[in-house]
Amino acid sequence: xxxxxxxxxxxxxxxxxxxxxxxxxxxxxxxxxxxxxxxxxxxxxxxxxxxxxxxxxxxxxxxxxxxxxxxxxxxxxxxxxxxxxxxxxxxxxxxxxxxxxxxxxxxxxxxxxxxxxxxxxxxxxxxxxxxxxxxxxxxxxxxxxxxxxxxxxxxxxxxxxxxxxxxxxxxxxxxxxxxxxxxxxxxxxxxxxxxxxxxxxxxxxxxxxxxxxxxxxxxxxxxxxxxxxxxxxxxxxxxxxxxxxxxxxxxxxxxxxxxxxxxxxxxxxxxxxxxxxxxxxxxxxxxxxxxxxxxxxxxxxxxxxxxxxxxxxxxxxxxxxxxxxxxxxxxxxxxxxxxxxxxxxxxxxx
Amino acid sequence: xxxxxxxxxxxxxxxxxxxxxxxxxxxxxxxxxxxxxxxxxxxxxxxxxxxxxxxxxxxxxxxxxxxxxxxxxxxxxxxxxxxxxxxxxxxxxxxxxxxxxxxxxxxxxxxxxxxxxxxxxxxxxxxxxxxxxxxxxxxxxxxxxxxxxxxxxxxxxxxxxxxxxxxxxxxxxxxxxxxxxxxxxxxxxxxxxxxxxxxxxxxxxxxxxxxxxxxxxxxxxxxxxxxxxxxxxxxxxxxxxxxxxxxxxxxxxxxxxxxxxxxxxxxxxxxxxxxxxxxxxxxxxxxxxxxxxxxxxxxxxxxxxxxxxxxxxxxxxxxxxxxxxxxxxxxxxxxxxxxxxxxxxxxxxx
DNA sequence: GACATGTGTCGAAGCGCTTCGACAAACACC
DNA sequence: GGTGTTTGTCGAAGCGCTTCGACACATGTC
Numbered sequence: 127x128x129x130x131x132x133x134x135x136x137x138x139x140x141x142x143x144x145x146x147x148x149x150x151x152x153x154x155x156x157x158x159x160x161x162x163x164x165x166x167x168x169x170x171x172x173x174x175x176x177x178x179x180x181x182x183x184x185x186x187x188x189x190x191x192x193x194x195x196x197x198x199x200x201x202x203x204x205x206x207x208x209x210x211x212x213x214x215x216x217x218x219x220x221x222x223x224x225x226x227x228x229x230x231x232x233x234x235x236x237x238x239x240x241x242x243x244x245x246x247x248x249x250x251x252x253x254x255x256x257x258x259x260x261x262x263x264x265x266x267x268x269x270x271x272x273x274x275x276x277x278x279x280x281x282x283x284x285x286x287x288x289x290x291x292x293x294x295x296x297x298x299x300x301x302x303x304x305x306x307x308x309x310x311x312x313x314x315x316x317x318x319x320x321x322x323x324x325x326x327x328x329x330x331x332x333x334x335x336x337x338x339x340x341x342x343x344x345x346x347x348x349x350x351x352x353x354x355x356x357x358x359x360x361x362x363x364x365x366x367x368x369x370x371x372x373x374x375x376x377x378x379x380x381x382x383x384x385x386x387x388x389x390x391x392x393x394x395x396x397x398x399x400x401x402x403x404x405x406x407x408x409x410x411x412x413x414x415x416x417x418x419x420x421x422x423x424x425x426x427x428x429x430x431x432x433x434x435x436x437x438x439x440x441x442x443x444x445x446x447x448x449x450x451x452x453x454x455x456x457x458x459x460x461x462x463x464x465x466x467x468x469x470x471x472x473x474x475x476x
Numbered sequence: 477x478x479x480x481x482x483x484x485x486x487x488x489x490x491x492x493x494x495x496x497x498x499x500x501x502x503x504x505x506x507x508x509x510x511x512x513x514x515x516x517x518x519x520x521x522x523x524x525x526x527x528x529x530x531x532x533x534x535x536x537x538x539x540x541x542x543x544x545x546x547x548x549x550x551x552x553x554x555x556x557x558x559x560x561x562x563x564x565x566x567x568x569x570x571x572x573x574x575x576x577x578x579x580x581x582x583x584x585x586x587x588x589x590x591x592x593x594x595x596x597x598x599x600x601x602x603x604x605x606x607x608x609x610x611x612x613x614x615x616x617x618x619x620x621x622x623x624x625x626x627x628x629x630x631x632x633x634x635x636x637x638x639x640x641x642x643x644x645x646x647x648x649x650x651x652x653x654x655x656x657x658x659x660x661x662x663x664x665x666x667x668x669x670x671x672x673x674x675x676x677x678x679x680x681x682x683x684x685x686x687x688x689x690x691x692x693x694x695x696x697x698x699x700x701x702x703x704x705x706x707x708x709x710x711x712x713x714x715x716x717x718x719x720x721x722x723x724x725x726x727x728x729x730x731x732x733x734x735x736x737x738x739x740x741x742x743x744x745x746x747x748x749x750x751x752x753x754x755x756x757x758x759x760x761x762x763x764x765x766x767x768x769x770x771x772x773x774x775x776x777x778x779x780x781x782x783x784x785x786x787x788x789x790x791x792x793x794x795x796x797x798x799x800x801x802x803x804x805x806x807x808x809x810x811x812x813x814x815x816x817x818x819x820x821x822x823x824x825x826x
Numbered sequence: 827g828a829c830a831t832g833t834g835t836c837g838a839a840g841c842g843c844t845t846c847g848a849c850a851a852a853c854a855c856c
Numbered sequence: 857g858g859t860g861t862t863t864g865t866c867g868a869a870g871c872g873c874t875t876c877g878a879c880a881c882a883t884g885t886c
Contacts, residue, residue: 141602143842154866159844166845169864186602190549191842193540194871204587208572215564222558225589234605237554237587239575252491252536254872255584363774389772396746422739424713493872504836509874516875519834541872544841604842 142183151179162187193254200233202445203256205247205270207263208240213388216416216434217262220284223438224260231446233257247273258445260284264295266334280448282441286334290457294448296440299459300335303430304342306464307384307412310428312350315473316382316410319347320373321356322366322394324387329358339386339414353377361389363396370397381473382410388419395423406471417465425468433460492533501529512537543604551584552795553606555597555620557613558590563738566766566784567612570634573788574610581796583607597623608795610634614645616684630798632791636684640807644798646790649809650685653780654692656814657734657762660778662700665823666732666760669697670723671706672716672744674737679708689736689764703727711739717747731823732760738769745773756821767815775818783810 148155153172160166161176168176179185193199204224206217225235236256238246240263247270250256257279261270264285274281275292283295311319321343323329324336340356347354355377359369369390373380385391391413395405403409405425413420413429420429440458447454498505503522510516511526518526529535543549554574556567575585586606588596590613597620600606607629611620614635624631625642633645661669671693673679674686690706697704705727709719719740723730735741741763745755753759755775763770763779770779790808797804 141604144844145842155843156845156867157865160865163844166865167863172864184602186599188544188842189603189605190540190543190547191871192844194538194544194841194873195843195845197540197844197871199540201586206572208576214568218564218568221587222556222589225587226558226591229589229592234600235587236551237571237575237585239572239579241576242579249536250584252534253539254491255539362772392742392746396742396749399746400750422712424743494874495872505873506837506875507835510835513874516835517833522834538872541841542874544843544871545873545875547841547874 141188142185144185144187147176147179147183147185150183151176197254199254199257201236201256202228202233202442203236203238203246203250203259205238205240205259205261213263215418216432219416219434220262220438220441223435224442227439227442231442233442233446244269244273247277251277251279258282258449260441260445263333280445282445282448284437284441286338286457288334293456294444294454295457296437296444297335297457297459298432298437299462300338301342302459303414303462304339304344305346306342306430306462307414308343308346308350308352308354310412310464310466310470311382311384311410312347312352314382314410314470316352317473318353318377318379319343319355319382319384320377320380321354322369322373322383322385322387322390323356323358325360326358336386343384355380359387359390361387361393363393366390366393367397370394380409381475382412382470384412384414386414388415391415391419391423391427395425405469408474410470410473412464412470420465420467423469428465428467428470430462430464433463436460491538492535494535494537497526497529497533497535500533501526547604549604549607550582551586551606552578552792553586553588553596553600553609555588555590555609555611563613565768566782569766569784570612570788570791573785574792577789577792581792583792583796594619594623597627601627601629608632608799610791610795613683630795632795632798634787634791636688636807638684643806644794644804645807646787646794647685647807647809648782648787649812650688651692652809653764653812654689654694655696656692656780656812657764658693658696658700658702658704660762660814660816660820661732661734661760662697662702664732664760664820666702667823668703668727668729669693669705669732669734670727670730671704672719672723672733672735672737672740673706673708675710676708686736693734705730709737709740711737711743713743713746716740716743720744720747730759731825732762732820734762734764736764738765741765741769741773741777745775755819758824760820760823762814762820770815770817773819778815778817778820780812780814783813786810 144155144158148158153176157172158176161168161173204221206221228235238250247259259279259281261281262284264283264287266288268287271287283293284297286295286297321340328336344354355373357369357373359366385394398405398409405411411427413427415429415432416434417431420427437460444454444458494505494508498508503526507522508526511518511523554571556571578585588600597609609629609631611631612634614633614637616638618637621637633643634647636645636647671690678686694704707719707723709716735744748755748759755761761777763777765779765782766784767781770777787810794804794808
């Protein structure tokens with residue numbers, strides 16, 4: 127009922143400090159600190175008294191002071207590619223998963239764009255702004271990697287560079303993904319499969335995952351006696367139409383398509399519909415894409431999900447483990463899962 | 477040529493401190509600080525000597541120490557909605573623009589998800605983690621707003637709440653956007669226009685922008701003698717098909733469509749094509765969407781762009797201005813721009 | 827040459843927290 | 857009732873930076 131502390135829902139003008147809490151609770155500053163950190167045992171009574179004071183004063187420890195004294199900022203830097211032309215929803219999902227998981231571990235997330243380039247890695251590490259880093263969209267020969275190796279800050283990569291020695295990485299097992307698609311189609315009796323691939327630029331940029339998927343597809347296709355062709359595709363209506371035409375021209379017996387390029391999926395389905403090729407009666411379609419895309423398509427797509435959330439969560443967990451000094455495996459590949467939906471079925475002539 | 481400092485590209489194991497730089501340059505610590513901040517005049521010679529030392533030692537000021545001493549973290553918190561089901565590319569684009577613009581002003585960006593809720597606002601402000609906040613996806617009655625009003629940290633909202641008193645907001649002028657679309661179609665001689673709206677949930681959530689667009693459309697339509705109907709649409713193939721069918725059933729004379737729901741755009745075009753309605757010969761289509769979506773569609777869409785980058789940039793600039801103590805306007809509405817592309821043309825009977 | 831006025835630099839005092847060693851007090855043991 | 861061990865608390869010393877006042881010296885002014 128005391129009016130004094132009721133400045134609009136408990137917001138004080140001046141921020142309380144540890145010392146004030148200590149005075150209010152009748153203990154020393156260090157005691158308050160230990161209550162907060164739990165690094166020394168505190169008697170039940172004192173703890174409660176301190177906690178009440180914290181509550182009443184609306185105390186929040188000052189992040190800078192804490193970082194200075196403990197040389198731990200409790201911040202994880204997340205570096206996302208500047209390029210916002212591709213996989214945007216996936217990136218976003220990973221980023222959000224990183225942010226929420228980090229919070230669960232008491233950390234905040236600093237958002238870095240690729241724009242600053244490798245410099246950002248140095249700046250953030252050297253200034254003690256972040257305790258650790260998570261890098262997304264890693265390329266096979268990424269410029270940022272030497273800096274990570276040289277620096278002593280824990281880091282986790284989302285994606286697989288060419289040389290993973292000494293690095294910790296998280297990624298979907300794209301080779302297994304490819305294999306899974308091939309198996310599924312082979313099981314259904316298909317003999318001739320076409321891959322509607324990523325844009326040529328993606329292969330040139332050597333982001334790795336596209337090649338790995340293809341490789342998985344190829345080797346399993348060979349093992350199962352599948353004929354496989356692969357055509358890159360820029361995505362969008364026009365380009366997809368061209369790719370599709372070329373595929374059916376070259377291999378009229380094609381009965382199944384594997385699509386990895388998200389922006390080709392909707393056009394592809396529209397085109398097939400328009401050409402009178404029924405899915406899955408005439409052509410089966412298997413996609414590698416986020417579940418959301420697969421379930422929103424018509425018909426719903428049999429797909430291997432891109433586990434964006436999982437990737438984000440794992441990245442944080444690994445980075446937290448490293449911060450805690452735990453030994454961590456180098457590469458964590460997430461096992462792909464294929465969900466059968468309405469777009470794949472037995473090969474027509476079978 | 478000295479080997480001593482060549483530990484792999486200039487990375488020292490121990491991080492240099494201000495004091496070390498000062499010793500190395502033969503000046504006092506405060507002098508180094510003033511060189512860095514430029515807050516006092518420094519002689520040319522000293523400045524150069526200090527700068528060389530900084531270079532040689534690879535010095536980066538410690539963020540925490542700086543924040544503690546100056547009570548400025550040089551961090552802006554960006555709160556994005558947790559919900560990743562809508563506008564994802566737009567959100568991402570805004571977020572990236574915020575991040576890069578902030579860097580240009582010497583600030584970093586802390587990524588907060590909506591998950592933590594209004595608490596995050598208090599936590600970040602009270603701990604001094606961030607100097608200011610930018611909130612995205614603001615709802616008409618947003619829970620976070622009272623906290624912002626109570627707190628003393630500068631904040632900028634992206635989006636318009638019901639009551640903007642005392643707040644600074646950035647948004648596209650959606651009412652003007654609606655009006656612009658109506659004008660464009662009226663100019664082309666259309667008399668009966670249908671709006672393929674956002675999902676019903678969007679209207680219920682009162683995010684504001686959808687209503688404002690509609691309002692702009694309606695009043696200008698009335699002024700220009702256009703008949704207008706509006707039907708919400710969930711997006712996706714099925715739902716769009718239903719909405720479209722209902723529209724043409726109710727108003728067979730409809731010659732133009734306005735679409736705001738991004739996820740309805742591609743299905744809509746596919747459906748029209750399939751139904752044999754040529755765009756723009758039989759039906760004109762105007763969209764409110766990012767330029768990228770408009771240009772990737774077939775045919776390319778006449779559209780009002782959602783200026784995501786601009787919104788992000790303006791938000792940062794306003795927040796920086798407020799941090800600098802400059803008075804700032806309350807609401808900055810960005811003027812919409814309509815780009816005529818291939819999807820709109822003269823009304824058929826005209 | 828006495829005076830005011832700038833300029834450039836330094837020293838010291840914090841900013842708010844963590845953490846280490848010290849030390850009473852309470853308990854255990856024979 | 858001495859010894860040894862916990863247990864709970866405190867004081868003090870920083871962490872690396874900013875910033876204020878002081879001060880020495882160079883300049884300008886009548």
